[in-house]
Amino acid sequence: MAGSESANSRYVRHSRDDVADAALRILDEYGLPDLTMRRLAAALEVQPSALYWHFPNKQTLLAELADRIVARPAPQVDAEAGWVDRTRAESAGLRDALLAYRDGAEVVSSTFAFGLGASAPLNRLAETIAAGGFDAETSHRAATALLHFILGHVSHEQQRLQFDSLGVLADGVTPDAVEGGENQADAFAFGVTLFVTGLDRSTISQ
Amino acid sequence: MAGSESANSRYVRHSRDDVADAALRILDEYGLPDLTMRRLAAALEVQPSALYWHFPNKQTLLAELADRIVARPAPQVDAEAGWVDRTRAESAGLRDALLAYRDGAEVVSSTFAFGLGASAPLNRLAETIAAGGFDAETSHRAATALLHFILGHVSHEQQRLQFDSLGVLADGVTPDAVEGGENQADAFAFGVTLFVTGLDRSTISQ
DNA sequence: ACCTGAACACCGTTCAAGT
């Protein structure tokens, strides 16, 4: 039954998954500004209008990419670890997932702000935090705040990666003045620590 | 000497400030997606190409708008207040400034991520935090983390304002399920508290 | 000093029609 259509395909024919796969490749190779519907269509060797059979619009396609980017398995952490260490690990894992694709943070950030998708990492963070004994609203607010920091930080980080690779630096900014490499990871961990420490010591509701 | 040019102007003639003023009006009235160079030119009754005498490109124009949006005077705070309350006040003031223009947070966020401008609020936050006795790097990192949270939170907040005004809600999301109005201010204050509490209790360097 | 006119090289999206 399967495989009987491979010989008589009249033109290209793709699945929704094919489209998302190709989009993810273009994103990673050329960046978000170059991920246009027309360029994507050309890569798939179809007309731009063909894409609208698979996705109603570009925004929905980007939401699908965002979901894939954050769909990484959460990092394994010591079973005895408390909610603080688990939240740290979850945050670091999310950062890794965003860094795994060029402009990954931008894509997730924009669809998150748009209200579409990207709720998976929010829920994961909220659940991890809730294990600390916080009520649902506190956990949700803390997770949202932490997620905003993470998305902003990694977006910034990826923006710098591109600047550096293009050799573009703002006037008067020497390469040393810009934090790069491991410093970025340190700054990220520092920000996460600020959050969990604040939450841990908070007497708001626990 | 002044005023002798008003009668014999051959065509429209604008200053760089005129252009930024008009752009800010379009931004506030129609939102960032509708702030195009062509629409701006039309509002000023000039050709699109005329804008490029005043600004080298759109990105630079947006950076100018970002600078104006955050140029609000910092809120007055009790002279005896400590760095925690001052940081809270500075954060709330920045939120107000961003909320004062439609899509204000998006504009500032994008130019901040781009590396242009928006350094004024970062410096203000860093200085306020440094008054708590933290070293320069810690203050800078904490200010950056806080700023990322603020920009993400207010962007999200403004995105929701537009959704609500359009009557658009994601499937299955009831209006009650979405935090609105004063809840957003509460959630914002909660996030800021997480930060300053974490920093206050932090033994990293103080 | 500031603008016009015309062009270049693009966008996202719609829709009737084809296979």
Add this chain to the structure above:
DNA sequence: ACCTGAACACCGTTCAAGT
């Protein structure tokens, strides 16, 4: 079920030329 072909209504930017 999936794509073509053609169009609509736009974009940002450049550059020679005008006043």
